[in-house]
Amino acid sequence: MGAVVIVDALWGDSGKGKVCAHLAVRDKAPLAVRAGVGTNAGASVTLDDGTLVRARQLPTGWINPGTTVAVGSGVLVDPTVLAGEVARFDLDGRVLVDGRCALIEPGHVEAERADAHLAATVGSTCTGNGAARADFVLRRARQARDEPALAPYLTDVARHVNDVARDGLVLVEGSQGTLLSLAFSDEYPYTTSGNCTAAAAMDDVGLNWRLVQDVLMVVKALPTRVGEGPLPYELPEEEVLRRGIAEYGVVTGRPRRKAGRLDRELLGYAAMLNGPTQIALTFCDHVDPAMRGARDAGAITAPVRALIEQVEHDTGAPVVLLDTGPGLSDMIDLR
Numbered sequence: 311m312g313a314v315v316i317v318d319a320l321w322g323d324s325g326k327g328k329v330c331a332h333l334a335v336r337d338k339a340p341l342a343v344r345a346g347v348g349t350n351a352g353a354s355v356t357l358d359d360g361t362l363v364r365a366r367q368l369p370t371g372w373i374n375p376g377t378t379v380a381v382g383s384g385v386l387v388d389p390t391v392l393a394g395e396v397a398r399f400d401l402d403g404r405v406l407v408d409g410r411c412a413l414i415e416p417g418h419v420e421a422e423r424a425d426a427h428l429a430a431t432v433g434s435t436c437t438g439n440g441a442a443r444a445d446f447v448l449r450r451a452r453q454a455r456d457e458p459a460l461a462p463y464l465t466d467v468a469r470h471v472n473d474v475a476r477d478g479l480v481l482v483e484g485s486q487g488t489l490l491s492l493a494f495s496d497e498y499p500y501t502t503s504g505n506c507t508a509a510a511a512m513d514d515v516g517l518n519w520r521l522v523q524d525v526l527m528v529v530k531a532l533p534t535r536v537g538e539g540p541l542p543y544e545l546p547e548e549e550v551l552r553r554g555i556a557e558y559g560v561v562t563g564r565p566r567r568k569a570g571r572l573d574r575e576l577l578g579y580a581a582m583l584n585g586p587t588q589i590a591l592t593f594c595d596h597v598d599p600a601m602r603g604a605r606d607a608g609a610i611t612a613p614v615r616a617l618i619e620q621v622e623h624d625t626g627a628p629v630v631l632l633d634t635g636p637g638l639s640d641m642i643d644l645r
């Protein structure tokens with residue numbers, strides 16, 4: 311056993327949350343841990359009863375009732391967002407937070423909203439993450455262990471992650487996307503406030519690299535971007551609407567800019583940085599509507615088959631999961 315590190319290849323919003331939920335249920339993972347920057351991320355999964363789940367702080371692995379969910383010490387914690395998710399998803403007794411996580415305070419959110427550079431130029435989610443990280447780096451942040459409301463959840467998550475991964479499966483859910491990485495994007499300042507690679511995710515949760523079983527890189531078949539910065543092959547908004555493939559941000563509700571195809575060179579760069587051993591190819595129904603809701607490998611159409619071959623060539627890793635629609639079960643598992 312060991313850890314599966316789930317990261318996004320491009321600009322995020324590729325369905326990492328759904329992939330994490332699928333693996334938690336399929337493999338009955340005892341532990342899922344959130345890596346990544348913090349609450350600027352938004353994961354959404356539609357359960358089979360039609361309930362739409364939206365999460366910003368906790369990994370979606372909780373959808374499996376036997377999975378404990380944790381937040382690694384490198385991830386920023388907003389106590390209000392955390393409390394909301396614990397209550398909404400009824401997770402009391404199943405949540406662990408590292409006492410060393412830096413806190414996002416209301417003042418951080420206000421400061422980002424008032425910052426024209428972040429709000430207008432960068433197109434930040436203005437959820438306080440960058441401002442809180444700056445305070446952490448300057449060593450004046452409050453940490454989770456300083457907040458009495460978080461006391462019931464506190465533990466050494468790094469120690470727990472390594473302990474569990476020695477005998478069982480740990481799912482590490484990254485956030486944002488590789489190309490939004492602060493120090494690996496060529497598009498600074500159109501980045502988030504930390505790196506979003508597999509190595510960064512391991513660091514966020516304190517995972518010993520020897521315990522990594524797989525790096526599962528999620529590739530969105532038609533990439534999207536929210537906020538500013540270049541998006542190769544960007545489709546005009548009218549075409550996105552005409553094709554019925556419009557998407558809106560989980561955190562901000564902003565329409566996502568959408569590309570008509572993958573940029574093969576950028577995908578290769580993401581593969582070089584992450585070293586994936588497995589690929590999940592998501593939003594296949596946006597490439598070919600005939601794939602919508604397919605759950606069987608026999609339903610893979612010629613355009614999607616061609617895309618799988620291309621992605622496997624460009625990343626050097628096999629496609630093991632195909633996402634075919636918004637529902638949790640709209641998935642073809644090729645494992």
Ligand code: IMP
Pocket residue numbers: 321322323347350351352432433434435436437439440485486487490500501502503536537538
């Ligand atoms: P910030 O990290 O909220 O300051 O946002 C900086 C940039 O990263 C903006 O372009 C955001 O739209 C983008 N961003 C931050 N988090 C996410 C995410 O989870 N998915 C996609 N884009 C994100």
